[in-house]
Amino acid sequence: MTISEFLKDKAIVILCNSLMFIILSIIMFVINVNLIIVVFVFCIWFFPLCSYIALEYIKHKKYFGEIDSLLEKLDKKYLIPEMLKEAESVQGEKFNSLLKELSRDMYEHVKYYKDLQEDYREYLEAWIHEIKTPIASSKLIIENNQNEVTNKIDFQIDKIERFVEQVLYYSRSNNAYKDYIIKQISLGDIVKNIVKRNYRDFIHKKIRININDIEENVYSDGKWAEFIINQIIVNSIKYSSNRDPQINISSMKKVNSVMLFIEDNGVGIIEKDIDRVFEKGFTGENGRRFSKSTGMGLYLCEKLCLKLGLKISIDSEVNKGTKVTLIFPLSGMETFGDD
């Protein structure tokens, strides 16, 4: 609060007093009071008034100055009421208690929704683990009764499994807890696993896969990394071209990182969509033209990458193909395994 703002606030008091004094002075002049006395009256009148206003200003300045500097320093601005010092004025105290009351109420309000969401998340995760049992038993039944029909059902069950997995990772991506473990993993093994998981699509769509010697080890959570890479490969399969479809997977070691490239020669992504592919629920032109899509795959990829400290980027040209690059940082950590 600047001095002029403060004075404006006190304008009525100052104005009234001045007006009253002017009237009084006029009266005094009319009845011929000595000028000295008028000046004396002025001093008696205005000295306490001015010092009162000045003191008030100092208090004001102190109170709001403190709040301002707190606001500037705090990351979470809503914590202000907890940080306030006792105010010197009654007004300030009133404000403080008001702020505290408000924030307490807001906190409870937020907590209610937090709990609600936490409950929902817990239920969802329990549900996911529960549904995995019937999925597992269906797969075993199919395994024990193999024929053309069960083979088709198996294909569909794999899809169900993938969707369920997506929900699980969606829930995990919003989780504040750290439920992953970073350790040394072999990128090559993960890629091979994923290709195997999608073998039916590769064979049916006659997609050629080239895995160029991926020998790098990286530091990450194996399950999460597998989920991320699988989403990317599933996309490459989904948007593959009809003529001689191919997916190339390769890696490159840099000083501080390992880069994994997943390249296809599929339909590609048009320019105006490319910057938005990581948005939640964005399906774009390809989503409309090809199969239904939820727009969750790449969104989740980016979100999980952020949590794991990986970088993901995408380049594409329509009818030429798409190239996704994943960058795994190499931690400075020494490993004492066998060299």
Place this chain on the structure above:
Amino acid sequence: MMRKIIIIEDDEVIREELQSFLERYGYEVKAPLDMDNIINYIESENAELILLDINLPMYDGYYICREIRKTSEVPIIIVTSRDSEVDELMSMNLGADDFITKPYNTEILLARITNILKRTYGNIKTSSILSYRDFNLNLSNATIIYKDNSLELTKNEVKILSFLINNKGNIVKRDSLMEYLWKADFFVDDSTLNVNINRLRKKFEEIGIENPIETRRGMGYIMP
């Protein structure tokens, strides 16, 4: 000798299907229903491997795992639908030997079981020789043996030939051959498969065997 496996699992369908699946692959399988005296049961059965579910009605799997470890070093594979690395770490800390998540790929399950059994008890002498008519395929060193001659095959040729021999007398569809190969880490496409089949035929010719792999147009291959 048959290896004995105990399945501890409360879901009836999984228990039964898993039992018949593993029996098909030559294991003796016990799948107890009664979970109340499970620890005693495990001790008395003296199995060579235990497949243990985590979510059980009476005691949870972690408890059972700890109890077993007090008296025995029998290999334990934990089977669970909880699939984070954290759960895996916890299982390993309790003394489990391996950790598989539901829904499991049965091939991976089998491979893990064989691996652990091999690691713990050593190799059972299984025949690593497949024979077809008058020649043999030695799987351990990837050679065909015919009369006194032998000829080396590549890893992928062995995979193709062994699958065809195991299905001898039946037409093997191209797709099922390819699916088998993909599951065995050989990510083959149409033309590569043709190349491999032709190379196999050439090798047969080289060693003096009359081509045993017949092509059935539009259907697949057969070794009659």
